[in-house]
Amino acid sequence: MxxxxxxxxxxxxxxxxxxxxxxxxxxxxxxxxxxxxxxxxxxxxxxxxxxxxxxxxxxxxxxxxxxxWNKRVKLSEITAFYMLSDGNDGKFGAPAVENDLSNAMDHVIKHLVCILKMKVKQ
Structure with missing residues (x-):
């Protein structure tokens, strides 16, 4: 679909x-x-x-x-889970995560925590 x-x-x-x-x-x-x-x-x-x-x-x-469906969600009550690496680190022919993507993820995590007051867990 x-x-x-x-x-x-x-x-x-x-x-x-x-x-x-x-x-x-x-x-x-x-x-x-x-x-x-x-x-x-x-x-x-x-x-x-x-x-x-x-x-x-x-x-x-x-x-x-x-x-x-129309209920408002309190973002501060949500935990966002994230990964900075797939654990592969370039093995098996898959490329490692590039620095630009890691830096972007860091910015997103800081925004979720500091601005939206969300809980995050790696």
Missing amino acids: RISASFCGIYAHKPVSYAVMQDGIFPNIPSLRNNLMSIGPMTKHASDLLPLLAVIADPHEPESGRQN
């Missing part, structure tokens, strides 16, 4: 499989419903994703989180 949208220059959101009722979808492969198959909105503007998802979400599925 998301890859198809990016090739077409539009936005898409793939919600968890139970957020949108899947009755009548094709192909009907029950074993894949909870893992791969998902129905979600594709829109021209990113701002249209949430309103459209609210329309198509299953109102009878309490775990879809539909009732909390």
Whole structure:
């Protein structure tokens, strides 16, 4: 869904499989419903994703989180996890993380902690 949208220059959101009722979808492969198959909105503007998802979400599925979609999030109550390296450090043919990216990550971490008052953990 998301890859198809990016090739077409539009936005898409793939919600968890139970957020949108899947009755009548094709192909009907029950074993894949909870893992791969998902129905979600594709829109021209990113701002249209949430309103459209609210329309198509299953109102009878309490775990879809539909009732909390407009709830404001307190960033100070969220912990952001980050990695400065993939642990590979240039082994196995993968390049090590470049200094520019490490420096950018340092700036992001400082912003999250100092400005947004978030907790961060490596």
